[in-house]
Each structure stands twice: as C-alpha cells, then as structure tokens.
Amino acid sequence: MKHFLYLNWQSARQALVKILRQPFGSLLTLLMLSIALALPLSLYLTVSSIQEWAGRLTATPQITLFMEQSAEEADLAAVSSTLTKHPRIQSYSFVGKKQALSDLEKRNGLPGLSDGLTDNPLPDAFVVTPKTLEPHELEMLQKELSGLPMVETAQFDARWAKRLYGMVEMGRQLTWFLGAALGIALVLVTHNAVRMQILARRDEIEVAKLIGAPDSFIRRPFMYHAMWQGLLAGLAAWGLTSWLVMTANPAIHEFAQLYNEAVQLRGLSPVELLVVLAISSLLAMLGARLASDHHLRQIQPR
Amino acid sequence: MQRMIQFDQVTKRYPGGNEALKNLSFTIDTGEMAFLAGHSGAGKSTLLKLVAGIERASSGSVIVSGQNLSKLRSSQIPYVRQHIGMVFQDHKLLFDRSVFDNVMLPLDIIGFDRRDAARRVRAALDKVGLLAKEKSMPIRLSGGEQQRLCIARAVVHRPSLLLADEPSANLDRAYALDIMELFKSFHQVGVTVVISAHDETLMEDYGRRIIRLKEGQFAA
Ligand SMILES: Nc1ncnc2c1ncn2[C@@H]1O[C@H](COP(=O)(O)OP(=O)(O)O)[C@@H](O)[C@H]1O
Ligand SMILES: [Mg+2]
Numbered sequence: 001m002k003h004f005l006y007l008n009w010q011s012a013r014q015a016l017v018k019i020l021r022q023p024f025g026s027l028l029t030l031l032m033l034s035i036a037l038a039l040p041l042s043l044y045l046t047v048s049s050i051q052e053w054a055g056r057l058t059a060t061p062q063i064t065l066f067m068e069q070s071a072e073e074a075d076l077a078a079v080s081s082t083l084t085k086h087p088r089i090q091s092y093s094f095v096g097k098k099q100a101l102s103d104l105e106k107r108n109g110l111p112g113l114s115d116g117l118t119d120n121p122l123p124d125a126f127v128v129t130p131k132t133l134e135p136h137e138l139e140m141l142q143k144e145l146s147g148l149p150m151v152e153t154a155q156f157d158a159r160w161a162k163r164l165y166g167m168v169e170m171g172r173q174l175t176w177f178l179g180a181a182l183g184i185a186l187v188l189v190t191h192n193a194v195r196m197q198i199l200a201r202r203d204e205i206e207v208a209k210l211i212g213a214p215d216s217f218i219r220r221p222f223m224y225h226a227m228w229q230g231l232l233a234g235l236a237a238w239g240l241t242s243w244l245v246m247t248a249n250p251a252i253h254e255f256a257q258l259y260n261e262a263v264q265l266r267g268l269s270p271v272e273l274l275v276v277l278a279i280s281s282l283l284a285m286l287g288a289r290l291a292s293d294h295h296l297r298q299i300q301p302r
Numbered sequence: 303m304q305r306m307i308q309f310d311q312v313t314k315r316y317p318g319g320n321e322a323l324k325n326l327s328f329t330i331d332t333g334e335m336a337f338l339a340g341h342s343g344a345g346k347s348t349l350l351k352l353v354a355g356i357e358r359a360s361s362g363s364v365i366v367s368g369q370n371l372s373k374l375r376s377s378q379i380p381y382v383r384q385h386i387g388m389v390f391q392d393h394k395l396l397f398d399r400s401v402f403d404n405v406m407l408p409l410d411i412i413g414f415d416r417r418d419a420a421r422r423v424r425a426a427l428d429k430v431g432l433l434a435k436e437k438s439m440p441i442r443l444s445g446g447e448q449q450r451l452c453i454a455r456a457v458v459h460r461p462s463l464l465l466a467d468e469p470s471a472n473l474d475r476a477y478a479l480d481i482m483e484l485f486k487s488f489h490q491v492g493v494t495v496v497i498s499a500h501d502e503t504l505m506e507d508y509g510r511r512i513i514r515l516k517e518g519q520f521a522a
Contacts, residue, residue: 007413207394210356211455212383213411301356 008220015224019232026229029193033233036186037280038240040179041268045241047171049265054133054164061133063142063156065126075150076124082148083128088141092128100125123152133165183283190229190287194222198295206301219292223285230284234277242267304332305365306463306494307353312362314348314518322348324518325362330496332367332462335489337505338498340515346498347391349515350465353496354388355379367462384412387456387493389466393448395440401427401451402436408459426458430484446477453481457488464488466497470504478504 019026067076076094083092095103100122130141138156146154198205205218245265256263268276307330314323322345330336338346351357352364355371364371369382396404405426409419427433430450432443440448449469456464466485470478482497482504489495499505505512514521 006415010416204396204398207396208407208411209380210354210383210390210394211388211408211411212380212386214377214380217380217411302351 011220012224016228034236036182037237041241044175051168053263063128065154066152067124068150068152071150088131090129090131092126095125097122097124186283187287190226190284191291194288194291205299210301222288222292226284226288227281230281234280305329306332308365310363312359315360335495335510337512339502339512344515345518350467387461387464389452389456389469391467393452397441401438405455405458426454430454463494
C-alpha cells in the first residue's frame with residue numbers, strides 16, 4: 001500500500017515536472033481551460049453580488065398598509081404587534097396621519113395646507129419591509145396583511161419586485177447553463193489533449209504493453225497530467241476573476257455612489273475556491289479517463 | 303518435472319483465414335532450454351506470441367506456468383507477461399530514450415523501487431556488455447549491440463521464462479555464438495529459455511531439444 005502510494009506520488013511529480021518543463025506545450029490548453037472556467041465563475045460572482053446587494057437594498061419591495069380612517073390606538077397597537085411577530089417580515093415603520101400630512105406639505109411646498117382642512121384626510125400607515133424577494137410570496141403576504149382588522153388596503157410595487165427577482169433568477173440560470181456547458185467543454189478539451197498525447201506516444205505505449213504494462217500503468221501519467229492541468233486552470237481562472245473583481249470594483253463603486261448605494265463585486269471565498277479546484281481537476285481527469293479508455297484499447301501490439 | 307509451457311491442440315488462424323499453427327500439442331518443462339526451428343513463415347513468431355499472450359489461440363489451450371491463457375481476461379494478460387522476458391524479432395526498442403532508460407522500463411512497470419532498480423539495470427547492462435554505453439541513445443548502437451540491449455531489457459526483471467525470437471538473425475557467426483552463450487548462462491541459473499532461429503546449425507552444437515516447424519506443423 002505504501003509502495004502503491006509512493007508510485008502514484010512519483011507519477012504525480014513526474015507529470016507536474018513535465019508540464020513545468022514545457023510550459024508552452026501546455027499553455028494553450030491551459031489558457032483554454034482557464035477561460036472556460038473564468039466565464040461562468042465571473043457570472044456567478046456578478047449574480048451573487050447583485051443578489052447580496054438586492055438583499056440589503058433600501059428600495060426592497062415594501063408593502064404599505066393603509067388603515068381605515070376610523071382606526072383607533074388599540075387597532076394600531078394590534079397591527080403593530082402582529083407585524084413584530086410575523087416571520088416573513090424584516091422590519092416596519094409607522095407613519096402617523098399627522099406626520100404624513102406635514103410630509104406632504106413639505107414636499108409640495110404648501111405650508112398651511114392643513115389649516116384649510118377641518119379633518120386630516122390622510123390615513124395612518126405602516127411601511128413593511130418583507131424578508132422575501134420572491135413575487136409569489138410577496139403577493140401572499142400582501143393578501144394576508146390586507147386582511148388584518150381595520151386595514152383598508154395593502155399596496156406594493158409588484159412590477160418592480162418582479163423585475164428585480166426575474167433578473168437575478170435569469171442570471172442564476174445563465175450561470176448554471178454556462179457552468180454546465182463550459183464544464184463539458186473542459187472535459188472535451190482535456191479529452192482531446194490526452195488523445196493527442198496518446199497518439200504521439202503510440203510506440204512507447206505499444207512497447208510498454210508488450211512487456212507487461214497494464215492499462216492502469218499506461219493511463220497513470222495521463223491522469224496526473226490532466227489533474228495538474230485542471231488544478232492549474234482552476235488557479236488561473238481564480239486569478240482572472242480576482243483581477244476582474246479588482247479592476248471593476250472602483251468603477252462600480254463610483255457608479256453606485258451616484259445612487260447612494262454601496263455595491264461591490266465579491267471574490268471567491270476559500271471554500272468556493274476549493275470547490276472550483278476540485279471540480280476542474282475532476283472534470284479534467286474525467287476527460288483523460290475517457291480518452292485513454294477509448295484510445296488505449298485501439299493500441300494492440302502485434 | 304513441472305511444465306512451463308503446454309500447448310493442447312492449438313490452432314492459430316489469422317484474420318483473412320491464414321492458418322499459422324495447425325493443431326499443435328507439446329510441452330516445455332520448467333528449467334528447460336529449447337530451440338524452435340523452421341523456415342521463414344513456418345510459424346515460429348506466432349508460437350512465441352501465443353506463449354506471451356500477444357496473440358490468442360483460435361482453438362485449443364495454451365497453458366503457461368499453470369495459467370490457461372485462453373481463459374484469462376485480456377486485462378489479466380499483462381500480469382502474465384510480467385513473468386516473461388521477450389526478445390523481439392524487431393527489437394522494439396524506444397529510440398527517444400537512453401540505453402539505461404530502455405532497460406528501466408520493465409522495472410517501472412512492475413513498480414520497482416527506483417534506487418534498487420538502477421542497480422538492477424546496471425547489472426543487466428553489465429551482463430550483456432553494455433554498461434559503458436548506458437547513457438547512449440539506442441540509435442548509436444550497432445545491430446549486435448541493439449540485440450544485446452533487447453536481451454538486457456528482457457532479463458532485468460528476472461523472469462522465469464525467456465523467449466527469444468530469432469536473436470541471432472543478421473549477426474555474423476561469432477557474434478551469434480556469443481549471444482547463444484548468453485542465453486545458456488540464463489538457462490544455467492534456472493530460467494526456462496525458448497529460442498527460435500531459421501538457421502539450425504547454431505542449435506546443433508548445444509544438444510538441446512529442437513522443435514521443428516513447417517507450415518504450422520511439426521516437421522519430420
Ligand atoms: N498478423 C498477421 N496477420 C496475418 N497473417 C500473419 C500474421 N503474422 C503472421 N502471419 C502469417 O502466419 C504465418 C506464420 O508467420 P510467422 O509466425 O511470423 O512465421 P515465422 O516467424 O516462422 O517466420 C505466415 O504465413 C505469415 O504470413
Ligand atoms: Mg518470425
């Protein structure tokens with residue numbers, strides 16, 4: 001067992017040395033692989049950054065509850081306590097009818113508007129910030145809130161929420177699609193690279209088979225070659241996306257500041273980086289395995 | 303005496319219908335040294351390839367050190383070959399690597415520890431008189447030296463069975479005799495040796511069994 005590990009360690013080291021000794025031979029493949037990885041990764045980071053930002057957004061869809069004119073202190077307190085306990089509600093604020101009127105005066109530059117009115121026509125209102133972005137859940141929540149006692153209507157800007165949610169969802173699906181498509185591309189690229197290597201080393205493989213090399217022995221260097229290539233491509237893709245994040249962030253920050261928003265593209269977390277490295281090396285090894293299974297069978301020495 | 307090689311009614315038909323061996327039965331004992339004689343096309347190479355599992359019998363059974371090769375899955379054949387040393391008619395050397403690395407290959411395959419392996423490789427090269435050329439490339443060697451290199455590679459992992467397909471072809475008589483002496487020395491340390499040749503005069507001096515083939519059958 002120890003011996004087996006030693007042999008594998010030897011192959012792994014030799015494969016790495018080979019890549020490092022002829023970096024230009026592997027460079028093209030490496031470049032293709034890292035770009036194939038960097039594309040979905042950047043999209044993933046963009047979408048998850050937008051999602052993060054949307055979560056913090058001050059303009060997250062808000063539901064406004066307008067109370068009946070006849071609502072009294074006790075009714076307001078009842079609604080208020082319901083809102084406090086509700087699991088789907090992030091926060092809420094209360095805008096009393098007096099405050100609403102004075103806001104209106106200020107905004108419209110009509111001081112003394114209230115003087116002309118005998119009664120304040122504006123209702124008391126609660127502005128509710130839900131926890132969810134999902135349009136269907138928002139609608140349910142709206143219905144539920146409008147059914148509270150002494151609540152006249154519950155309004156929210158559904159179109160806006162739907163659009164934001166739709167965009168995030170589309171970005172997420174696009175990420176998965178791109179990820180899957182380029183994952184397949186990664187398998188195909190290593191498949192082809194290993195196929196070329198096998199054909200170039202046909203004589204050697206033939207002789208090795210003649211003197212008793214099992215397929216596992218012949219396959220081993222190709223598998224390790226692919227593993228290193230996947231790993232290096234994963235690291236390179238990480239480098240590319242980090243560079244993208246670093247160069248794009250100042251511009252994004254400046255732009256977002258115009259709207260008083262703090263938006264930032266985030267980089268890969270250490271766990272995400274590990275997952276990316278594991279996936280890219282496994283996919284590369286899958287390509288190598290498929291190529292060697294196919295082509296080693298065709299090399300039958302006579 | 304235990305049997306190293308046993309053929310039972312073995313027929314080998316190549317694709318295209320060419321029958322290279324016809325219903326052959328014979329045995330070679332463990333530790334024996336035997337010759338395989340016959341003109342070109344008699345079936346000598348085919349017979350040796352069946353023993354090494356390079357070709358498979360069309361019918362009959364080929365048993366090598368107790369293993370029925372006809373019944374083995376092809377994934378198991380490599381492990382049979384690891385106990386056989388083979389000197390190929392066309393050498394099958396690798397010209398992109400040194401003499402030393404050519405001889406190292408069988409040890410790499412069985413997973414020998416690298417330091418012990420280097421010692422073994424040098425011992426094998428010394429045995430065939432090529433130690434001084436370990437760093438040379440095979441292309442720089444003469445025909446006779448290439449033949450010896452091939453022998454060194456065939457014995458470096460100390461196989462119990464050594465097969466040599468026309469090892470003395472294209473060599474002058476003195477050189478051919480040297481090579482025969484080399485095989486005799488392996489036989490003397492217990493290796494079963496089977497050597498083919500189309501020229502019988504070399505064999506007769508040794509007083510060993512000669513299996514004569516003609517068109518895939520035993521010749522009278
Ligand atoms: N791969 C092959 N395909 C078809 N026929 C072959 C093949 N190899 C050998 N033969 C035929 O089988 C017969 C025996 O060949 P071989 O075993 O090489 O004889 P030898 O080694 O004694 O010269 C010959 O007629 C040869 O043409
Ligand atoms: Mg022949």
